Amino acid sequence: MNDQTIPPAAERAAALQGLGSSRKRVEDARFTQGKGNYVDDIKLPGMLFGDFARSSHGHARIKSINKEAALAVPGVIAVLTAEDLKPLNLHYMPTLAGDVQAVLADEKVLFQNQEIAFVVAEDRYAAADGVELIEVEYEELPALVDPFKAMDDDAPLLREDIKDKMDGAHGPRKHYNHIFYWEEGDKEGTDKALAESDVVVEELITYPRCHPSPIETCGCVASMDKINGKLTIWGTFQAPHAVRTVASLITNIAEHNIRIVSPDIGGGFGNKVGVYPGYICAAVASIVTGVPVKWIEDKIENLTATAFARDYHMTGKIGATKDGKITALSCNVLADHGAFDACADPTQFPAGFFSICTGSYDIPVAHCGVDGVYTNKAPGGVAYRCSFRVTEAAYMIERMIDILARKMDMDPAELRMKNFIKKEQFPYTSALGWEYDSGDYHTAMEKAMETVGYKALRAEQVENRAAFARGETRALMGVGVAFFTEIVGAGPVKNCDILGLGMFDSCEIRIHPTGSAIARVGTISQGQGHATTFPQILASEIGLPAEDITVEEGDTDTAPYGLGTYGSRTTPVAGAAAAMAGRKIRAKAQMIAAYLLEVHDGDLEWDVDRFQVKGNPEKFKTMKELAFAAYSQAIPGIEPGLEAVSYYDPPNMTYPFGAYICVVDVDVDTGVVDVRRFYALDDCGTRINPMIIEGQVHGGLTEALAIAMGQEISYDAMGNVKGGSLMDYYLPTAVETPVWETDHTVTPSPHHPIGAKGVGESPNVGGVPAFSNAVNDAFAHLGLTHTQMPHDHWRVWQTAQRLGVTG
């Protein structure tokens, strides 16, 4: 019997460092000492290095490729072109969106920097020498750059490989450059309601093409072991299991003979969800040469060839009654997908979850339609730190609400409050069919407005405008309000899959005899701190200290099958799997405790880290004791050991939300926008690790700042990329980045085992409209309705000049 005094439950719970603890990260010991293990750190005996010769044109026919000079370079071992891949049927690969993408350009190049030849050499210098000497003769073709001209009668034909295939992966195609049309909602009802509305505003809102640009680019090391027939690929994969299945399907190597490993990943933000030609070429090169082959793209290749984001051209139309009640929303989108549809979306959602575009508002009727088109630009369409197309949707609705407020001469915060879905309306089914699980928008907005002193800010703005008119200042103050609702945690297998693979996730736990544990999950951290937070979830479920629980992920030979980490799905899906696996552990432990304490299991209750006899807390067994018993005692009717697996299929998505307020001062003579203040209130449900949540919000807001204020991958009329290096592509430094103020409310998800909703992407989704609304707001009194992102100095100055206020 246990005879020492039992510490109070709160004290025991704190010692576990479970849910709600700002536990320090276990990952940091290795990262702060330079001992991380990223893909380019991998060095295998005999390893070769691959590098791409890429297209110098946006659209051209390849007349010839001459490898001779490259092959003569000392150290160059082989050069692969489409002709070499054809016998293996690997010159094209399937994309996540049901299209195919050329692995190496086949007869034509369709975007600048498209992969043409893969040079394999003894080291990266020899490979680069070889790339320089690949001679490609082109016949230039007219480039299609403007998506609005993609479906013109005389538009250049881009995809000759599918020109006769007018039935696309998502229905009929209307034109040879058309990919899909997807719609949701009641078009007729929406048109009618808009026609009957007292006020209607319409605006083309463009979300420019940008790129997630993690500091680490994409890359891999492929190693074919010809003795045992096993192909291992270490790489920057946000979804290693999906990569294994796809690799098996396209190479015909049995799935058990493929091992995919994601080592430490230097940031992902959606960039590392896709499957890229480099992975295929490295694998083929390793199979051909019999030695490991490494491929690491450089930053220019990263920005110009792998995984762009956005490029949505959204025409929003919103109607309201004269007192500001929204009556209807319609949105027609032209989506520029580049040369191949390599969008990363669940199969049934070619425009992702764009239909969340009704946002946080109780809109009676709505319709949205999206046309996807091909252009001579890089393929991609990944969710750059957001759930699938959710940030585009949030940007559109949050700009439209501001535009409507201007038109009605209403305060934009007041208009939002008037139209929010009310707390008592949850669960709420939106006009476009989503069931919002929970929310308390008014409380969040009121808290945000009170904290920043919203009324005082507006009063200050009135004074600023008067002072500006009197010529006393050259800076205009702008206040940006954004309220977002996300839809994350994809997702229920009934409607969410990627290439047919259900978007469940998984967790497997083994409790060791001495009461420590290892948990394996189907996800992979790219900086989110999974090794720290999964043990916190488990600590609260199974009563073992978080520090005694190791988490492993990213190795398909050991981790249970899962769909990976993106779209803020790890906490909602794998986090739920961890909690459920923990509950299975606890259920078995309860049976063991009943045996040991000689009571019926129904007479036991769980208390933080132990089972105790109801009404007699002196009589208990701790989880640590139960773990040992599971391995040391013969218990009738119970198998030895203490392990559990859970595959969790979420019943619904989760719907995190937040209220962001941004204050800027715009220098009209230089176009410089100074972010004076940024306040972010996030409600992500139950908070697992507040320190990590705050870090995620800081990072996401900084990415939002980058997008709103400067990021754009643009092309000239010939299809040349105009901003393809960090010389042009904007990644903010510490100097431009403001100090972030974070706050929260907690509205737990009713269907998630621990009530958590996911947070990593909220600040990107909510941040972009907050910045953009602030810049637009600065000029609103001068008659500005909408100015397109990015709000860089040049564009902002142009806006000021157009409005006649520059010096």
Add this chain to the structure above:
Amino acid sequence: MSKINVRMTVNGTEVEKSAEPRTLLIHFLREELNLTGPHIGCDTSHCGACTVDLNGKSVKSCTIFVGQADGAEITTIEGISGADGTLHALQVAFKDNHALQCGFCTPGMITRGYRLLQENPNPTDDEIRHGISGNLCRCTGYQNIVKAIRIAAEQLNTAEEAAE
């Protein structure tokens, strides 16, 4: 390609190797010396992930040839902690203040902070922000990095006062 001989002191150890003259210092450190702490992010000297300390200055090691480092004294992230494995105040402060997420920029960031605090032992937040502006981070938004460097500075100054 003909090779040149280079000698340098890296993290207190003298090394002598031959290398192609065009070899960038970052590749020499990572591939010849197996010091994979400094990373390659951009190849164009913008991101600072490859930052090392060279003759008392922060240098982006993707920007110089190995020959330019001949005879140099170099410290990489692997040489920031004490010989007995004691972590540097910056390493501790980065861990304690959640100043890193994916960890990819961290070695360069800490190595830059190490030099910054020798150039300016009492930096303001604004001076820290300017001081690390050659090092990009995509995860943290810098706020906790600035805080960690400030706290490390305080700790180093306190330790120094105590030693006097």
